[in-house]
Amino acid sequence: MQPYSRIKIQLEYDLLSGQFLHIHTGPGKQHDRTYGSLCAPTVTANDLCIRDLGYFHLKDLQHIQDKEAYYISRIKSNTRMYQKNPNPDYFQDGRIKKGTEYIQIDMETLMKSLQPGQTCEMADAYVGMIDKVPARVIVHRLTKQQQQKRLQDQAVREKKKGMKYSPRSKRLSGINVYMTNTPTDIVPMGQVHDWYSLRWQIGVSR
Numbered sequence: 001m002q003p004y005s006r007i008k009i010q011l012e013y014d015l016l017s018g019q020f021l022h023i024h025t026g027p028g029k030q031h032d033r034t035y036g037s038l039c040a041p042t043v044t045a046n047d048l049c050i051r052d053l054g055y056f057h058l059k060d061l062q063h064i065q066d067k068e069a070y071y072i073s074r075i076k077s078n079t080r081m082y083q084k085n086p087n088p089d090y091f092q093d094g095r096i097k098k099g100t101e102y103i104q105i106d107m108e109t110l111m112k113s114l115q116p117g118q119t120c121e122m123a124d125a126y127v128g129m130i131d132k133v134p135a136r137v138i139v140h141r142l143t144k145q146q147q148q149k150r151l152q153d154q155a156v157r158e159k160k161k162g163m164k165y166s167p168r169s170k171r172l173s174g175i176n177v178y179m180t181n182t183p184t185d186i187v188p189m190g191q192v193h194d195w196y197s198l199r200w201q202i203g204v205s206r
Contacts, residue, residue, distance in 0.1 A: 043067045050199045058131040065181050072196050075177040077169045081105045081137060082126040102126060111175045114141035121189040127179050135179040138192045147174045
């Protein structure tokens with residue numbers, strides 16, 4: 001078999017100016033998240049950063065928030081999401097008892113409550129078991145055809161890369177889940193997917 005090499009090219013592109021902000025090459029097996037973290041320090045106020053699943057990292061998104069900038073990102077299926085518990089337990093001194101402040105969102109139950117093509121939003125969600133980053137969380141139920149195509153793509157990746165998706169990940173293949181800190185009056189729920197779709201990626205393998 002002819003030996004081959006693989007290289008990954010990472011680009012960050014400014015849609016308004018039409019300029020490339022970063023161009024980086026690295027090994028094909030290098031994780032995309034590493035590049036996302038390298039770009040985080042260059043974020044300035046009012047920027048909108050669109051992150052693909054491969055770049056999903058809660059600390060980077062919190063950094064963008066701290067810079068008074070905005071983000072739209074897909075959320076990985078194994079990420080825990082919460083809402084504030086309206087009736088937490090308290091100690092006698094008024095402190096909230098640990099473990100009762102948040103309620104974990106059951107994403108499988110939520111998915112089953114949506115019709116194919118339906119979208120819903122949780123405006124006051126907290127993402128991450130430890131970080132609990134506050135964000136708008138938008139959930140879109142795929143059509144049966146879209147979900148079937150995703151499952152087929154997952155099967156191809158499992159065979160090609162020798163990986164294995166968890167049963168839960170396969171069950172949740174029927175939804176796209178996004179998180180964003182954009183204001184609802186500027187990016188309403190129905191436009192989050194459209195904005196996210198502006199992202200693009202170039203892969204080169206040889």
